[in-house]
Amino acid sequence: MTTFFILVGYLLLLVGLGLLSSRFFKGTSADFFVVSRSVGSFLLLMSIFGTTMTGFALVGSTGKAFSSGIGVYGLMASWSGLIHSAVFFAVGIKLWAVGKRYGYVTQCEYFRDRFESPKLGYLLFPILVLLVIPYLLVGVIAAGKFIQPTTAGLFPEAFPMPTLPNGNPHPLNGGVPPAIGSGVICLIVLFYVFFGGLRGAVWANTFQTIVFMVTGLIAFIMISKNLGGLKEASEAVANSEFAQNRLAREGLIGKLEFLSYCFVPLSVGMFPHLFQHWLTAKSAKNFKLTVVAHPLFIMVVWVPCILIGIWAAAYLGPLGPGQTPNSVLGRMVGQLVHSPVLSGLVGAGVLAAIMSSLDSQFMCLGTMFTNDIVMKKFGAGRFTDTQKIWIARGFIMAVVAITYGLSIYLKDSAHVFDLGVWCFSGFAALFPLVFAAVYWKGVTKAGAYTSIIATVVVWCILFYNDIIAEKPEGMEDELLIGGMMPVTIMIAVSAVTLVGVSLFTKKPSQETIQKFFA
Amino acid sequence: KKSAVVVILFFVLAALHQDTWNWNNKDLWLGFMPAGLGYHLIFSVVAALFWFLVSKFAWPHKTEEWAEQE
Incomplete structure (x- = not known):
């Protein structure tokens, strides 16, 4: 029960934070949507980092290192550290x-x-919404699926599961079902975003970022201690026939795959929820801490998880039937650290990583529906500030309800978790559009339209081949084209059409050039 | 000139990062840190140092002034 009470305590702290942030709400739409553009350096760093890191940073990174070794850090973390900061800066x-x-x-x-x-x-609006929704779904489903095994055995009468054919009790017996777990998470995020607007999300993200960074380090220390120490844990990997190839990248990650992964982090340039966080900054100087500290924060979160992942390969050995790499962190904590307190803290850390992305995504979708559809259709002048806020709150509630409904419907779908990289790839493929808009006076309306449409077509074709179409026998799980990630093709098509069409079509007016480049 | 230096150094860093694909030393630094992970750990620190220098010497102050204008 200790584990359960720690999780409940963490969630109640978030509710308290939501109430506190609502006390600072100024009642204006600018305050609700962009915190009156008043966020300082520390809160900007924590909210942007928390939003960027999903549950994958703790659970997925450990599982991926278990499967593919230490090269995963270069593939996903240090590329991101370099590219994310470049996008924030440029x-x-x-x-x-x-x-x-x-x-x-x-x-x-x-x-x-x-x-x-x-x-x-x-x-652009439906494309951005359709790319955010699956990203949201991954978080909501992951939260529900994480809470069930974490609380297994606590409520056998309330949530019974059928006994296994061999007579053993079901491992999830008595755990809070995903429908309830996901629902509680959605309601708590809705609570602090509804009342506090983006300020609620910024404050919650700061708290959540501290929680998942600290709990990740605690798990790392406790696991290494129970494996006999850092040296013993790593030497066991070197001495294990199954695990020793995880100590290097060789044979596990191809050269072009490694290179093409550098395009995936460009997605942060087009995430609507990050765009909204950027707008909250008080001044450009507030970006300095975010740009400098981001690679270091990624390192603090990812290095312990990568090490736990390769240690798990030696300690746990090959996966059994029905086990997935994503279960590795939970199994290591469960088998090595017989402490309900630590299990509760790690559970809170995983939920913090998931929720710190969910809140900003719910918030940005409500903001987009309000400003890009309602205000555009009826004119912003028709509404008072208070009405705008209530319209946004209504949309946020609708988005949460739809996401929750979809998460219940799709919770057992095998492909939901594959959607993450496709969402990132879609946003990354739109990066040439935002980069050209910011830096190239000659980019044209026709170029923008052609680039967006071409990107959507290529994305759909590649997505169909990877997720929907029947794969030939022996084909890799992850779609690679010429050894490269599909995002490479998408970005190339997006950039070539944008530049090619812009060179031969009508340039923007001098008035527009003056407005954005004077 | 500053922008050009930042862009060139950024691509030098990116090329260096890609080159780490070829480094497949399986030694354990300090007895526990796989060398391949150690290289990337150092790279992350170097990346942060690079952005620190950019923030000191090539920060876009004019963008801030432009944003404040009506």
Whole structure:
């Protein structure tokens, strides 16, 4: 029960934080959507880092290292450390500046003006929403699926599971079912976003980031201690026939796959929820800490998880039937650290990593529906500030309800967790659009339309081949094209069409050039 | 000029990172840290140092001034 009470305590702290943040709410739409553009360096760093890191940072990274070894850090973490900071520096600050100068709250508002096309928002809006929804689903389903085994055995009468054919009790017997676990998580996130707006999310993200960074380190220390110490744990990997190849990248990750993974982190340039966080900064100087500390924060979270992953390969050996790499962190904690307190803390850490992304995504979708659809359709002048806030709250509630419903419907779908990399790839493929909008005076409306449509077509074709189409025998799980990630093809098509069409079509007016580049 | 230096150094760092694909030393540094992970750990620190220097010497102060104008 201790584990359960720690999880409940963590969730109650979030509710308290939500109540506290709502006390600071100024009642204006600018405060609800972008915290009155008043966020300082530390909160900006914590909210952006917390939003960027999902549950994958703890659970997925450990599982991926278990399967593919230490090369996973280079593949996913150190590439991200370099590229994320570059995007924050080169694109984030520029977008913060145009947002502050012209009062933008969403990406579509900016792109409509930059490309002199009100209709561009209607093309881009559904694409951004459809890319965020699966990303949300992964988080909501992961939360529900994580809570059930963590609470297994606690409520056998309330949540009984049928006995296994061999007579043993079901391992999930008495655990809180995913429908309830996911529902509670959704309601708590909804609570602090509903009342506190983006300030609620920023404060919660700061708390959650501290929680998942600290609990990851505690798990690392406790696991290494119970394996006999750092040296003994790593030497066991070197001496294990099954695990020793995990000590290097060789034979586990291809050269072009390693290279093409550098395109995936470009997705942060087009995440609508990160765009909204950028706009909260008080000044451009507040980005300095985020740009510098981001690679180090990634290191603090990922290095312990990568080491736990390779140690698990030696300690646990090959996966048994029905076991997945994502269960590795939970199994290591369960088998090595017989402490309900630590299990509770690690559980809170995983939920913190998941929820710190969910809140910003719920918030950004509510903001987009309000500003890109309702205000655009009926005119912002028709509504008071209070009405705008209530419209946004209504949309946020609807998005949470739809996401929760979909998560219940899709909770046992085998492919939901494969959608994550496709969402990231889709956003990354739109990166040339935002980069050109910020830096190239000559990029045209026709170029933007062609690039977006070409990207969508290529994304759909590649997605179909990877997720929907029947795969030939012996084909790898992850779709690689010429050894490269599909995102490479998408970005190439996006960039070539954007540049090619822009060179031969009507340039933007001098007025627009003056507005954004003077 | 500063922008050009930042861009060139950024791509040098990216090329260095890609080159780590070829480094397949299986030694354990300090007895526990796989060398391959150690290389990338050092790379993360170097990346942070690079961005620290950028923030000191090549920060876009004009962007801030531009944002404040009506």
